[in-house]
Amino acid sequence: MSPDPVVARWWHAEGERLRCELCPRACLIGEGQAGSCCVRRNSGGQLHSLSYGQPTGFAVDPIEKKPLFHFLPGTRVLSFGTLGCTLRCRFCQNWPHSHPEAVEMRARHSTPEEIVALAKQEAVPSIAYTYNEPTVFSEYLIDTARAARSAGLRNVAVSNGYITPQARREVFAELDAANIDLKGFSEDFYRDLTGGSLQPVLDTLVWIRRETEIWLEVTTLLIPGLNDDDEMLAAECDWITAHLGTEVPVHFTAFHPDFKLRDRPPTPPETLARARDLARAKGLRYVYVGNVAGADGLHTYCPECAQKLITRGWHAAETLALQAGRCTQCGAKIAGVFA
Numbered sequence: 001m002s003p004d005p006v007v008a009r010w011w012h013a014e015g016e017r018l019r020c021e022l023c024p025r026a027c028l029i030g031e032g033q034a035g036s037c038c039v040r041r042n043s044g045g046q047l048h049s050l051s052y053g054q055p056t057g058f059a060v061d062p063i064e065k066k067p068l069f070h071f072l073p074g075t076r077v078l079s080f081g082t083l084g085c086t087l088r089c090r091f092c093q094n095w096p097h098s099h100p101e102a103v104e105m106r107a108r109h110s111t112p113e114e115i116v117a118l119a120k121q122e123a124v125p126s127i128a129y130t131y132n133e134p135t136v137f138s139e140y141l142i143d144t145a146r147a148a149r150s151a152g153l154r155n156v157a158v159s160n161g162y163i164t165p166q167a168r169r170e171v172f173a174e175l176d177a178a179n180i181d182l183k184g185f186s187e188d189f190y191r192d193l194t195g196g197s198l199q200p201v202l203d204t205l206v207w208i209r210r211e212t213e214i215w216l217e218v219t220t221l222l223i224p225g226l227n228d229d230d231e232m233l234a235a236e237c238d239w240i241t242a243h244l245g246t247e248v249p250v251h252f253t254a255f256h257p258d259f260k261l262r263d264r265p266p267t268p269p270e271t272l273a274r275a276r277d278l279a280r281a282k283g284l285r286y287v288y289v290g291n292v293a294g295a296d297g298l299h300t301y302c303p304e305c306a307q308k309l310i311t312r313g314w315h316a317a318e319t320l321a322l323q324a325g326r327c328t329q330c331g332a333k334i335a336g337v338f339a
Contacts, residue, residue: 005048006139008040010167018042022138022167023086024200036195037136039084051082051137053109060122064317066130066158067251067290069300070336071177071215073310074317077156078119081131082140086162088195089183091223091261094131112144116151126154126176135163138171145174161204162196168204177215177337179251180205184220184227185236193226193261202239209244215337216244219251219290222267222275233275237282246283247335252276252297253290269295286335304332 010021020027020035027035034041039051058080063072065079085092119127127148129141134157145155154176161180163171172178182201183194190198208216218240222228240250252275254267272289276297279287289297293314300310302321307329309322321328325338 005041005043005050006052008047008049009139009170010164011047013045016045018045018047020047021164022135023162024164024197025086025162036088037084037086037133039082039136049137049139051084052140053111054082055080055108055110055115056082056131058115058118060124061128062316063126063128063156064312066128066156066179067219067253067288068156068177068179068215068217069251069288069310069312069317070217070249070286070334070338071156072125072154072337072339073300074319075126076122076124077126077128078115078122078124079128079130080115081129081134082137083132084136085133085160086136086196087133087160087183090193090259091221091255091264092259093221093256095259112140112147115144116147116153119148119153120151124153126156128156128158130158133160133162135159135167135171138167141171142174149174160196161201163200163204165203165207168207172208172212172214175214177217178208179217179219180208182218182220182236184223185232185239186227189227189232193223202243206243209248217249217251218244219253220275221253221255222271223255223261224264224267224271226264228267228271228275230274230278233278234282237279237284241283246285248284249286249288249335250279250284251288251290252279254292256291267291272297300334302327302330302332302334305330309334 011018018029029042041048060076061079063075063077156177158179187198190196208214252272256266276287285303289295298312307321311318
C-alpha cells in the first residue's frame with residue numbers, strides 16, 4: 001500500500017469513529033480499522049484510501065473482454081485495477097484482487113499521469129477500470145479519468161453498481177461507458193451470496209440509463225441452481241425491458257467454481273443459450289453469452305433484418321455489415337458507440 005495514503009471522499013465523523021458514505025454498506029470504522037472493503041481506513045480521525053496509486057497490474061485487452069460489445073467494437077483498452085471490493089461475493093471470479101485479505105499481492109505505485117502516458121504509448125482509445133470493484137478506488141479513478149479525458153482518451157468501468165447516490169454522481173461523471181454486474185435478481189440472492197442488497201444496484205442502473213450519457217451494458221453471471229432458473233431470469237428481463245429499455249445489451253456469462261463457492265458445477269452452455277432465448281423472447285434486442293467459445297450468442301445481429309453485423313471469436317471482433325452505426329443491409333440504426 002502507499003506510504004502516504006490519500007484522504008478519501010464521502011465520509012463523516014460519528015464520535016471517535018468514521019462513517020463511510022461510498023457504498024450502501026455504510027461502514028462505521030474505528031481508529032486503525034478498515035471498512036469491509038479492506039482499503040478505506042480510519043487513521044488519525046481521517047478516512048484514507050489505501051489503494052490510491054496502487055494498481056496491481058496492467059493489460060491491453062480487447063474492449064469485448066470487459067464485456068462491452070457496443071462501445072468501440074474491435075478496439076483495445078488499457079485495463080487496470082487495485083485491491084478491494086464493496087461486495088463480498090462468495091462466487092467471486094477474481095477474488096485475489098477483490099479480497100486482499102485472502103492473498104498477498106504486491107502493487108506498484110503509478111500516478112494518473114503515468115497511466116495516461118502508458119495508454120498513449122499503447123495507442124489505445126480508452127482506459128478500463130476493472131479487475132476489482134473500481135468504485136472502491138473512486139478517488140484514483142476520478143483523477144485518472146480526468147487526466148485521460150484531457151489527453152483525448154475515453155473511460156470505461158466494469159462495476160457492481162453498489163454505490164451511494166452522492167458518490168455515484170461524482171464517480172460516474174467521468175465515465176463514457178460502463179458494464180454493470182447484475183449478480184442475480186432477488187434480495188435473497190444478494191444477501192446470501194454477496195453480502196449486499198439488490199435495490200441499490202437497480203437504482204444505479206436506472207440512474208445511468210435515465211440521467212447520464214454513459215453507454216450501458218449489463219452482465220449476469222449464471223450460477224447453476226442459484227440464479228439461473230426461468231422465473232428469476234424472466235423477472236430480470238422484464239425489469240430491464242421496463243426500466244432500461246430493449247436496446248441495452250445484456251450478457252449472460254458462464255460461472256466456474258472458485259473462491260468460496262466450489263461445490264457448484266460450471267455453467268452448461270445450454271443454460272446460457274436458454275437464458276439468451278428467454279431474454280430475446282422478452283423483447284431484448286441485443287443479448288449475448290460469455291466465457292464460452294464458438295457460441296452464436298457472441299455475434300451481433302441486426303434486430304430488424306437479422307443480418308450478422310459483427311462476428312466475434314475469443315474476445316476479438318470483426319465488423320462485417322455495420323457502417324456509421326447502421327446496418328448496411330437494411331439501414332437500421334444499431335444502438336451503441338461506434339466512433
